Amino acid sequence: MRILLIIALVFLSAFSQTQNTKKRIETNKNSLRSTEILSQQLNKKLDDLANDIINGEKELKNIAISILKTKEQILNLEGNATAANKELDNLNEQNKDLIRTQKQTEDNIIRIIAEDFSLDLILEDGGVDESDEAIVATSVLSKLNNVLKDDLKKMAKNYEQTSNLIKEKSNKIEQIEGRIKEHKRKQNELIALENNQKKAIANLKRDKEIYTKKLAKLQIQQDELRKTLEELAIIAKKEDEAQKKAAEQKSKKQQQASKDGDIKQLGSSYQTSSVKRYTGAKTIAPLDDFVVKQKFGNYVDPIYNIKIFNESVVLRSKTLDAKVKSVLNGKVVFAKQTQLLDKVIIIENDNGIHTIYAHLSQIAPTIKVGVRVQKGYIIGRVKDDLTFEVTQKNYHIDPLEMIAQK
Incomplete structure (x- = not known):
């Protein structure tokens, strides 16, 4: 017994380690994919990264529109979902009763057919006896046979009606179950859209952070290079105060001219x-x-x-x-x-x-x-x-x- 327990513990420990290893591998793969995507974004041109951001914002808007539409569809479906579930329960109960009735009808039809067949055999066997008692018996059996045949017709008609009702209610059940499935499908679709929205927001945030840093870095590096060129007297130092004021006035005019574009x-x-x-x-x-x-x-x-x-x-x-x-x-x-x-x-x-x-x-x-x-x-x-x-x-x-x- 101890040996079996030890083997079981070893097996469980090995299984646990395997599962943990699988999780670590999956985590490492996800981390590697994220690092590769980040590296790709960092190495992109400024205008390509800008296009990614613009496309990301469009995607985010489209997802938001899809989420709103899906929520509206869910609300409309939810309005019928409760009633549909109640109706489904009622129909299932009714169908159970109808199936029971159908089974009883089937049993009765079988019984009547058996009795009718027995009477037919008796009538055939007693055909040669022409005594008064035999004639009376034959007449009674004939009437009983006719009654059984009428009952059989009624039973067959009831059976057909019951079958049609079962079919009708089964179709209704199928339609209601379809609406309920559609409601659940829309709920799952909404969850998927919301998850995509979270990812899109995270990607957009990442790209904007990279883009902003690139813009800032571009200006800092350009200023650093300009400073080096000024120190080496390759280009003139920045303008004096008078030139600076003139440049500021020129800048204001340019900003006013580009006001429509808010540049x-x-x-x-x-x-x-x-x-x-x-x-x-x-x-x-x-x-x-x-x-x-x-x-x-x-x-x-x-x-x-x-x-x-x-x-x-x-x-x-x-x-x-x-x-x-x-x-x-x-x-x-x-x-x-x-x-x-x-x-x-x-x-x-x-x-x-x-x-x-x-x-x-x-x-x-x-x-x-x-x-x-x-x-x-x-x-x-x-x-x-x-x-x-x-x-x-x-x-x-x-x-x-x-x-x-x-």
Whole structure:
């Protein structure tokens, strides 16, 4: 007995451990899926993430409309549900009685058929006896036979009526059960919609948090890069008080002009950026294979209607740990790790042009301040996204105007 108890305990312990392991594996899988989704959202372009948010808000509205409709349908069904359940109980009871009556009728029909058959046999057997008693008996039996046949007809008619009633009530029961099932189905549908709504709200909240951080990070990084360029005297420092007032007045006019769209401006880069077109010959791109993740110029985000001026472009390499090349001949004037922009290289080129490479994962060992590099020289590596900026004598240039794209 003890051995059996020990075996049972061991089995239960092993089963419990297996179940716990399965739960842990499932939890880890769910956590991994959530991490993958979060990583995908973090790596998306700003405008793609904005589209996700817009689509998420539309989905949330559609779910809310579906929930309202489903609740209305449930209310309408609930109005009949109580009465339907009572009617169903009554019909089931009636059907039970009818089935009992039907069974009794069947038994009576069988009895009458048996008696009728017996009388027919007696009449056939007594046909040769022509005594008075036999004639009387035959007459009585004939009348009794006719009575039994009439009873049989009535019984058959009652049986048919009972069967029809059972069928009719069974159809009603089926219809009522269908309505009750529909009510339950709608309740389950509502639960599923509410669960989807919770998920959609959580996803939308996550995407908005990522998006807001990206917007803020974009401005902070841009300000940091501008500060570095000002310190190196590559671009002029921010305007003096008189220029600042003029810029503020200009900003007010622009804000008034865009009032209908309720467009706000983030940071100072929009007011202080001076832009000119690139007029030189096209040159090579800093990456061999890439897509443009963020374009140069004005960006009005569709979520908060904030207007940002992008002074750089972000190029996403199609290969990890990609080599970054100098797009022009020039001299390195800045090459070091920064707090916000990872590793940054700034190269002074001809005609007052400066090319800026930020968010590098590595700087080539040969790249030092004062070193001259040729076009195409490998200056470092980037993990995935390269921030690329071009200035010329206090003006910003769209880098995509300078580089040749495949």
